[in-house]
Structures are given as structure tokens and as C-alpha cells.
Amino acid sequence: MEKDELKDKIFEFVQAAKGKKKLKEKDIIKGMAEKTGETPDNVKKAMREMIDIGRLMYSYGGGSSSVEIPSEEYLREKGLIK
Amino acid sequence: MAWLTEQEAKAKRKTDIGPPHYSKMLPPVISKNYGKWKYHEVFTPGTMVHVAESGDKVYTVRVASPRILATESIRAMLDIADKYCDGYIRWTTRNNVEFMTTREENVPLIKKAAEDAGYPAGGIGSGLSNMVHTQGWVHCHSAAADASGLVKAIMDEVYPYFTEKKLPAKTRLALACCVNMCGAVHCSDLAVVAIHRKVPEINHDLVKNMCEIPTTIGACPTRAISPDPAKKSVKINPDKCMYCGNCFTVCPPIDIHRPEEDGVAIVVGGKVGSLRKGPMFSKLAIPYIKNNPPRWPEVVSAVKNILETYANDARKHERIGEWIDRIGWESFFKKTGIEFTYQHIDDFTFARDTFRTSAAFKW
Amino acid sequence: MKKYETPLLNELEKGPWPSFVKELKKAAKTSEMANDEVGQLEKSFRDKRGYWKHGGIVGVLGYGGGVIGRYSSLPNEFPGVAHFHTVRINQPSGMFYKTDSLRTILDLWDEYGSGLTNMHGSTGDMVLLGCRTEALEPLFAEVTSRGWDLGGSGSALRTPACCVGKARCEWANIDAMDICNDLTQTYQDYVHRPAWPYKFKFKIAGCAVDCVASIARADCSIIGTWKGNIAVDQDVVKDYAKAGMNINAEIVGMCPTGCMSYDGKTLTIDDENCSRCMHCISKMTKALRPTGERGASILIGSKAPIVVGSLLSWVIVPFMKMEPPYTELKELAEKIWEWWDDNAKPRERIGEVIELKGMRSFLEAIGVPPQPQQVLAPRKDPFFFWKDEDLNGKK
Numbered sequence: 158m159e160k161d162e163l164k165d166k167i168f169e170f171v172q173a174a175k176g177k178k179k180l181k182e183k184d185i186i187k188g189m190a191e192k193t194g195e196t197p198d199n200v201k202k203a204m205r206e207m208i209d210i211g212r213l214m215y216s217y218g219g220g221s222s223s224v225e226i227p228s229e230e231y232l233r234e235k236g237l238i239k
Numbered sequence: 240m241a242w243l244t245e246q247e248a249k250a251k252r253k254t255d256i257g258p259p260h261y262s263k264m265l266p267p268v269i270s271k272n273y274g275k276w277k278y279h280e281v282f283t284p285g286t287m288v289h290v291a292e293s294g295d296k297v298y299t300v301r302v303a304s305p306r307i308l309a310t311e312s313i314r315a316m317l318d319i320a321d322k323y324c325d326g327y328i329r330w331t332t333r334n335n336v337e338f339m340t341t342r343e344e345n346v347p348l349i350k351k352a353a354e355d356a357g358y359p360a361g362g363i364g365s366g367l368s369n370m371v372h373t374q375g376w377v378h379c380h381s382a383a384a385d386a387s388g389l390v391k392a393i394m395d396e397v398y399p400y401f402t403e404k405k406l407p408a409k410t411r412l413a414l415a416c417c418v419n420m421c422g423a424v425h426c427s428d429l430a431v432v433a434i435h436r437k438v439p440e441i442n443h444d445l446v447k448n449m450c451e452i453p454t455t456i457g458a459c460p461t462r463a464i465s466p467d468p469a470k471k472s473v474k475i476n477p478d479k480c481m482y483c484g485n486c487f488t489v490c491p492p493i494d495i496h497r498p499e500e501d502g503v504a505i506v507v508g509g510k511v512g513s514l515r516k517g518p519m520f521s522k523l524a525i526p527y528i529k530n531n532p533p534r535w536p537e538v539v540s541a542v543k544n545i546l547e548t549y550a551n552d553a554r555k556h557e558r559i560g561e562w563i564d565r566i567g568w569e570s571f572f573k574k575t576g577i578e579f580t581y582q583h584i585d586d587f588t589f590a591r592d593t594f595r596t597s598a599a600f601k602w
Numbered sequence: 603m604k605k606y607e608t609p610l611l612n613e614l615e616k617g618p619w620p621s622f623v624k625e626l627k628k629a630a631k632t633s634e635m636a637n638d639e640v641g642q643l644e645k646s647f648r649d650k651r652g653y654w655k656h657g658g659i660v661g662v663l664g665y666g667g668g669v670i671g672r673y674s675s676l677p678n679e680f681p682g683v684a685h686f687h688t689v690r691i692n693q694p695s696g697m698f699y700k701t702d703s704l705r706t707i708l709d710l711w712d713e714y715g716s717g718l719t720n721m722h723g724s725t726g727d728m729v730l731l732g733c734r735t736e737a738l739e740p741l742f743a744e745v746t747s748r749g750w751d752l753g754g755s756g757s758a759l760r761t762p763a764c765c766v767g768k769a770r771c772e773w774a775n776i777d778a779m780d781i782c783n784d785l786t787q788t789y790q791d792y793v794h795r796p797a798w799p800y801k802f803k804f805k806i807a808g809c810a811v812d813c814v815a816s817i818a819r820a821d822c823s824i825i826g827t828w829k830g831n832i833a834v835d836q837d838v839v840k841d842y843a844k845a846g847m848n849i850n851a852e853i854v855g856m857c858p859t860g861c862m863s864y865d866g867k868t869l870t871i872d873d874e875n876c877s878r879c880m881h882c883i884s885k886m887t888k889a890l891r892p893t894g895e896r897g898a899s900i901l902i903g904s905k906a907p908i909v910v911g912s913l914l915s916w917v918i919v920p921f922m923k924m925e926p927p928y929t930e931l932k933e934l935a936e937k938i939w940e941w942w943d944d945n946a947k948p949r950e951r952i953g954e955v956i957e958l959k960g961m962r963s964f965l966e967a968i969g970v971p972p973q974p975q976q977v978l979a980p981r982k983d984p985f986f987f988w989k990d991e992d993l994n995g996k997k
Contacts (some may be wrong), residue, residue: 167271169824170499178451179451179454179948181757181796181797181798181948182795182796183797183798183799183943201538205795205867208664208795209663209664210642210663210949211663214659214661215661215665215666215667215668215756215795215903216659217659217661217666217668217671217755217756217795217796218656218657218658218659219450219451219454219488219490219656219658219672220489220949221756221757221796221799221800221949222666222667222756222757222758222796224666225659231659234735234738234739235663236739251743251746251747252739252742252743252746252747253746253747253751254664254665254746254751254791254794255751255791255794256693256746256749256750256751256790257751257783257786257787257790257793258691258692258694258695258750258751258783258786259694259703259749260694261694261695261696261698261748261769261779261780261783261785262704263694263700263703264694264698264699264700265696265698265769266698267770269698269770273769274768274774274777276768276770276771276772277888278770278772278887278888279772279887280888289770289771289772297770299770301890303619303620304620304721305619305622305625306619306622306623306720306721306722307622307625307718307719307720307731308625308718308719308720308721308978309625309626309628309629309636309717309718309719310629310711310712310717310718310719311628311629311709311717312625312628313704313708313719313721314708317701317704317705321701326700326701326702327698327699327701328698328699328701328704329697329698329699329766330693330697330698330699330721330722331697331766332697332726332763332765332812332813332814332815334721334722336721339770357620357621357624358620359618359619359620364835368833371724373724374720375652376643376646376647376652377622377626377639377643377731378654378686378688378731378732379652379654380654380655380656381652382652382653382658385646385647387614388614388622388647388890389624390615390622391614391619391621391622391623392617394619395616395617395618395619395722395852398617398618398619401619415906418906418907418908419906419908420906420907420908420912421724421906422632422724424906425707425818425906425907425912426815426817426818426819426912426914431665454948454949457947457948458909458948458949459909459910460909460910460911483907483908483909485908485909488656488908489949491655491656496651496652498649498650498651499650501650501651509818511812511815511816511817511818512810512811512812512880513810513811513812513817513825513878513879513880514810514811514879514880514884515856515857515858515879515881516716516811516858517858517879518817518914519817520912520914529649532610532613532650533611533613533647534613534614538775543686554989555851555852556852556856556881556885574629580969581905587911588911589911
């Protein structure tokens with residue numbers, strides 16, 4: 158799978174979990190590897206690239222960390238949108 | 240220092256470089272004799288010397304700090320280090336500051352300069368070191384009591400045991416402002432831990448949006464929490480709740496703070512070193528003392544009472560836990576005059592290990 | 603700047619112990635943020651409760667740790683602490699500082715934050731207390747461009763910490779500072795990007811005195827030890843006696859294994875029975891020192907009471923050589939993390955998972971054989987598992 162396509166699929170996966178389950182990195186890596194047949198390593202790399210540019214972000218709440226889609230507020234603060 | 244523009248800052252931004260290598264931070268005498276120390280001698284509770292195989296000596300002056308430090312205060316400490324310690328300084332794991340020098344004649348000068356700045360020398364050897372503590376009301380959402388305020392009030396009272404007076408063995412004080420214990424309270428000689436005493440109240444409307452129900456249920460160590468499907472929330476069985484507040488950590492709308500009921504417990508007898516008896520957990524001495532800011536006089540006198548009973552009764556080199564082990568808990572309560580209550584008898588996870596299974600005991 | 607009356611906090615400026623209130627007020631002279639911290643704290647002292655919300659979602663781009671969100675629940679009354687985030691700066695191993703190097707951090711902190719610090723936080727980081735969200739990125743850029751980085755927070759590898767080790771202690775059996783630095787650098791990714799069920803801490807102590815509380819406060823405790831005898835300098839023993847030490851009461855009588863004797867002239871140690879507790883060595887440091895092979899005991903699982911009770915670490919590898927690049931230790935750590943990650947529910951520490959799944963499954967998964975040094979005593983009840991390989995005599 159092309160990396161961009163994989164990234165889009167990861168984004169959809171995280172979006173689908175929004176408000177239902179706090180995803181940890183591992184949930185995404187395992188879930189997407191199963192769904193797409195990609196290696197966990199490739200999923201991890203794609204996910205990390207998305208985090209590095211703010212398409213996804215690490216979140217914290219309820220005493221533990223998770224991965225989420227950033228809020229507009231976050232993107233604005235990071236100068237990623239105007 | 241010239242400040243970067245935002246663009247420049249972004250361009251220079253690095254990630255995952257980690258801390259500077261420690262070798263860049265070591266005084267020359269430390270670098271030279273790294274791994275080749277022969278022995279050390281404690282002169283006073285605030286001063287000691289380490290002697291290397293090479294014959295080199297490094298003198299250390301250890302001083303107190305309140306852990307919360309303004310940049311202005313740290314600069315004052317750095318000025319002392321520049322003047323007397325060739326521009327090096329160190330912090331200990333218990334938030335003391337250490338000034339090191341190869342010149343013995345600098346020792347009293349450092350001591351005086353630090354004391355003039357408000358940071359007295361002490362904390363080495365058989366006595367009190369700094370009291371490790373957590374953030375309290377200064378900076379934590381979870382605090383059931385303040386931290387720095389209690390520590391200040393306690394250390395003011397037992398101050399001589401930091402600067403000059405000896406105890407039978409080193410004695411480690413700690414304070415945690417809730418049972419999360421961001422500090423080694425559970426293995427300290429004498430520690431204060433803030434507690435709640437009432438079942439939390441749930442704001443059901445907020446739980447719906449803010450909390451994961453399974454995580455909230457799973458957070459309870461006593462299985463007191465169960466689903467409340469009608470309210471799309473949870474309910475708490477008051478007979479099982481031990482007020483730990485872990486549900487509040489994972490689900491903020493479960494509010495456990497009750498300013499008039501919260502307070503502190505005092506635990507004793509823990510240690511981390513393997514010397515003699517091995518590491519020990521601290522055990523409950525006093526189940527509750529109310530919050531009484533700004534100086535918590537009841538807590539201060541309780542701490543002092545335990546410390547002085549120990550000082551008068553223990554043998555040389557016996558830590559508080561070893562002393563209690565020798566005399567027995569029944570003697571501990573007798574000698575300290577502390578009341579023994581139902582709260583002292585464990586009914587949590589490891590309870591059966593604490594019941595007496597011998598017909599031998601004291602009156 | 604708003605002037606707050608602080609009758610309660612003023613009480614804590616009195617007395618001989620250094621006053622944190624004085625520190626807060628020093629910073630408040632030039633920082634609105636620190637000033638409102640003083641105001642809010644006075645209110646807390648009056649009302650006997652804190653006014654902080656749960657940590658929020660803040661951080662620097664790409665990292666999931668190092669910054670802990672903190673917001674006042676009274677932002678209108680105390681706007682200076684509306685945002686009051688914590689920034690953890692990873693300390694150099696051993697917490698030695700060159701003054702000019704530390705001044706750089708102080709200058710940056712005055713520019714971008716409240717000017718308040720904790721030296722240090724409980725885990726070991728330098729803690730910068732009170733930063734606004736919009737200041738995080740510029741501060742991070744400045745900090746990293748000058749050779750410093752953030753520490754860990756959240757469900758990540760927390761900033762490793764160690765004792766002073768070989769830098770200034772004759773008892774260090776292992777190079778605690780180097781191991782600490784090496785683990786920190788090797789696992790930067792795990793420090794900054796929370797990938798695990800919960801936190802994981804390393805603490806490295808040079809000997810069993812454990813000045814970094816490793817056995818009580820680290821999921822993985824690395825504690826220096828040795829295998830050889832204790833060398834005795836009998837002349838120096840005599841000096842201790844002359845200086846007033848009661849060697850029979852203070853040393854021989856307090857030895858937990860009863861492996862020492864002293865006839866008034868010679869101190870004898872039955873080394874085979876010594877458990878290396880450090881009591882005699884720590885009290886007669888000029889006369890006694892370990893000899894022979896050095897290494898570390900690896901212990902696992904300690905933590906504070908949340909959730910089902912506090913734990914001390916348990917011995918898993920009684921002795922491991924500790925030479926750079928510490929490959930054996932790292933391979934073990936990686937196996938530990940893999941098993942933990944596969945078996946833990948969210949917010950379960952390694953010690954709790956071992957209790958639930960059994961020490962045997964854990965030891966088998968990480969490839970460590972059973973050894974009597976791992977237990978205080980064998981089990982007492984005759985209930986135990988037999989696996990096929992046990993029955994076939996393979997184990």
C-alpha cells in the first residue's frame with residue numbers, strides 16, 4: 158500500500174474511535190496491521206510521521222496517554238493552520 | 240542571551256537529543272578520580288570529605304533547599320559555586336544542594352555564604368536529611384493537603400536534627416499530598432500522606448462526556464464501582480469504597496475533595512536500603528489528623544513525638560523500622576502514646592500477612 | 603501587578619527552614635504568573651483545597667511527554683495561572699551541573715515561564731513550573747538548540763535516574779551515571795512517545811544502600827553488587843576501635859547473617875555467609891571494601907499504592923555484568939516491555955501484571971531461569987502448575 162493511502166486509512170481508523178475508545182499507539186499499530194496487511198513497523202512509521210506534522214497527536218487524560226486527532230485549537234497553537 | 244525569532248527557533252529545533260552528557264558537568268577532581276574513591280569522612284551534618292586512591296580530596300558542603308526554587312535563588316547558589324567551586328554544583332536525590340571544592344579553607348566560606356542566602360548546611364549522616372515531598376496545593380489537582388506548607392512547618396520544628404543533632408541512624412522523612420505518592424512515602428522512616436475519608440460524589444451529566452466507563456470501573460481497587468446504565472454513568476458502593484481517589488484520577492467528575500474531612504495520616508518504619516533488615520514498607524501510626532493550615536500544629540507535634548521517642552529509645556544504627564521491629568508494635572504504641580484504632584488493622588489486599596500468629600507479645 | 607494580601611502564607615516565611623513562600627514571592631516580583639500563583643495558593647490555604655484542574659492535552663509537536671498540562675480552576679480570578687503547565691527538563695545523570703550551563707536554562711525560563719522551578723521533581727527531572735501553552739514551542743526550540751531535552755511523562759519510559767555512583771562514592775559497584783545516561787539516550791523514543799499501558803521507571807543505584815530509592819520507586823531497579831570477598835584492613839579496624847567504635851555491638855552484633863566475629867584484635871568475616879547488605883562496609887568504610895567481580899542485581903515491579911497496594915521490587919536476575927554498551931540489560935528490558943505490553947490492561951504497572959499472570963509466566967517469557975535468590979522462601983501450599991515440559995523432564 159502507498160504510504161499516503163495508509164496514512165488516510167490510519168486517520169479514518171482514529172476518527173472512527175473518537176469518543177468511543179481512547180486508542181494507544183499499540184491499538185492503532187495492531188488494528189491497522191490486521192486491517193491492511195501492512196507490517197506493524199510500516200504502520201508505526203506512517204503513524205509517527207502523521208504525529209510529527211500534527212495530523213495526529215498524543216493526548217493525555219484519565220491517567221494515561223493516547224493518540225487522537227488534534228483539535229483546531231492545537232493546530233492553531235502549533236502554527237499549522239491560520 | 241540573544242533570543243531567537245520564532246522562525247529561527249523552529250529551524251534550530253531538535254528532538255530526541257536527550258540530556259547533556261554528564262561528563263561535561265563534572266568538576267575536574269571528580270572526572271580525574273571517577274570510580275577511584277577510597278573512603279569518605281563526615282565532619283559535621285553539613286560537611287564531608289571524599290578521599291581518592293590518588294590522594295586527591297573533595298570537600299562537600301550540603302545545604303537544604305525547599306525544592307521550590309525561584310530562578311533568582313538558583314542564580315545565588317550558582318554565584319557561590321562560581322566563587323568557591325570552580326563553577327560546578329550538584330543536587331542530591333533528596334533536593335539538597337551540594338557545593339564541592341578541593342580547597343578545605345573554602346568549606347566554612349561556602350557554609351556561611353549558603354546560610355546567608357537562606358540555605359543552611361546539614362543533612363549528612365545519622366540525622367535528618369531534607370524531607371522529600373510532592374506539589375500539594377501549589378500545583379496539583381489531586382492534593383488532599385498541601386505539601387510544601389506541611390514540610391516547612393515540620394522542618395522548622397525538627398530543624399536541629401538536620402543541622403547538628405544526631406539520631407540513632409539516618410532518618411528519612413517524606414510527604415505525599417495524596418495516595419498517588421509521587422515520592423517514596425511508602426518506604427520512608429516517617430512520612431505524612433494526605434487522605435480522603437468520604438465517598439466521592441458523582442456529577443452524572445459530566446461522566447457521560449468525560450469518562451470511559453470500563454476504565455473508571457477498572458480503576459477501583461476494591462471493586463466498589465459498577466455501571467449505572469440508566470444515567471449512562473457509574474455508581475459507588477459506599478460499603479466498599481476506601482476513598483483512594485483513583486476514580487477521580489481517571490474520571491474528573493467523580494469529586495472526592497472534602498476540605499473539612501480531608502487530612503493526613505502518618506506512617507512509620509519504612510526504608511529502602513538493604514542494610515541489616517532489608518527494605519521495609521512504612522506502616523500506619525496515626526490514621527488521621529485534620530488539615531490545619533498554615534502550620535498544621537497537630538501534625539508537627541505528632542511527627543516530633545514519634546521522632547523523639549525513637550531518638551530516646553533506639554539503639555545506635557537502628558532505623559525507625561528496625562527499632563519498632565525489635566520492641567514490637569504494641570510497645571511502639573505504648574511508648575509514643577498513640578491510640579490504636581480499627582483503622583490500624585489492615586483490611587486491604589495484603590491484610591493476612593499483618594495479623595499476629597504468635598502467642599508471644601508484650602503489655 | 604496585583605497585590606495580594608497573604609496573612610496565611612506569611613506564617614510560612616517564619617522559622618529557620620528555607621521558605622518556599624519566600625521563593626514564590628521572589629519569582630512574583632517580576633512574574634505575573636508567579637504572582638497569581640501566590641494569590642491562588644493563599645486562597646487554597648484559606649479554603650483547605652487546591653484549585654487546579656486535571657492535566658490537559660498540551661505538549662510539543664511530535665512528543666507525547668515532557669509537558670504536563672495544568673490549568674487553574676479559577677482563571678478569571680487568577681489569570682496568571684490560567685495556564686500553568688509543567689515542563690520537565692531531563693537532568694544530566696547524577697545531577698551535576700556546570701554553572702553556566704544551568705544559567706542558560708534559568709535565563710530561558712525567566713523569558714518563557716514563571717521563573718519557578720523544582721530542583722528536582724520526584725522522578726529526577728528539572729521541573730519548570732508554570733508555562734503558558736503558546737510558550738511551549740519556542741521554549742522547546744531554545745532548550746533543544748542549546749543541547750537539552752525534555753524528560754518523560756504519561757504512559758512512557760520515565761526519565762531514568764541514578765545515585766552519584768562512581769563520581770563521588772567509594773561504594774559504587776557499577777557505573778550508575780553511565781548506565782543511566784546510556785539507557786536515557788538509547789530509549790529516547792520511549793521517553794518522548796508514550797507507547798505503553800502505563801509508566802515505566804528505571805532507577806540505578808551503585809550499591810544496596812540505594813540512595814535513589816530504586817527498590818521502592820522503579821519498575822526496574824538496577825542495584826550494584828559484587829561476588830567476591832570483603833577485604834579487611836585490620837590496622838584500620840583497630841583505628842575504629844581506638845576512636846570509640848564498639849565493634850562487637852555496632853558491627854558484628856548488627857550483621858544480619860551473623861557472619862562476622864571480633865576478638866578485640868582481628869575482625870573475621872565468613873564471606874560465604876555474607877549477604878552483601880552493606881551495613882559493615884557503610885559503617886567502617888575505611889577498613890572494609892568489596893573485592894572480585896562487580897555487577898548488578900536486577901529487580902522488578904516496585905511502585906506506590908495505586909492501584910492494589912504498594913510494592914517493593916522483586917529480584918529476577920541476581921547478578922548481571924554491567925559493561926557498556928549494556929547489551930544484556932537492554933535485551934532483558936526489551937523482553938520485559940514486550941511481555942508487559944502484551945499482557946497489561948491500561949494503567950497496569952509491570953509489578954501488578956506479574957502478580958496477575960504469575961512470576962513463572964513472566965520469567966519464562968523473558969528467558970530467566972528459576973533461582974533461589976529470587977525468593978525469600980518457596981511456596982507453602984501444595985498447589986502448583988505442572989506443564990507438559992515439566993512432566994517430560996525437559997525442565
